[in-house]
Amino acid sequence: MYTDKNGNRWYRGNLHTHTTVSDGVKTPEETKAIYRSLGYDFIALTDHWEFGEGSDNDESGLVVLSGIEYNFGGSDMLTGVFHIVGIGMDTVPNIERTDDTQTAIDRISECGGLPILAHPAWSMNTYDKIMPLNGVFATEIYNSVSDLPFNCRPYSGIVIDDLALRGYTLPLLATDDTHFHKGEVGKGYIMVNLGDKPLNRENLMAALREGKFIATQGPIFTCKREGDEIVVTCETGAARVTFFTGHPYEKFRSTVAEGEPIYEARFKITKGTVFVRAEICDAEGKLGFANVIFE
Ligand SMILES: [Zn+2]
């Protein structure tokens, strides 16, 4: 938990986790204990095709959101492989392996949950396959098990930017996709701003639906539009703030700290910017991923 200078409490959580219930290496109890010891406040156990129950009073001390991960399309990346994570369902969605991706998204929502597009870069999901999906709550931009050494495409920024060029975006998430393969634990997470409300499933789900969260590996930041400027604040201090846009050439794409850390960076929108997406890098190289803002 992090308390910002305005007194808001931000809670840290991982929304994509596998255990021995599917292909993870640690049991659910071991997994939760490890995340608790790393300072996490909540977790969702999202085993493949196996429903993880939620709890406000788990023995681990974490708040546990219900969770599950579905996969469709086998291994044919050309026709489309989709992994959909469901979070916070009240009941177990009735989804079969013979169903399609859209059906899974619809049923997760009908059960009160949030359907998430997992690791689009790893799945090689392209705009033409993502944009027809209706009702997706958010997408991962960073997935730590997709990183080296176990995999090769941890970062979906290029997919997010390609969608943004076409006027489409989703809120961004960073997750671990934990299997305890090698070194992926604690590298990507979300921080949820509950203000002064207590930490429980109801308040977490409400804050998620209201977009009161950030995707990060460490930096705590805000990013919003003020007139024709995008303003990033980072009270934990940044070494570099980079603005990704829909224009190939930008004069002031990166603000780099000289001596003192950066606590605020501004980017002026001009004709042809199309969209702005900021990444905040701290002195250790850890990134924060701000949502897309359109021109
Ligand atoms: Zn997956």
Ligand SMILES: [Zn+2]
């Ligand atoms: Zn997964």
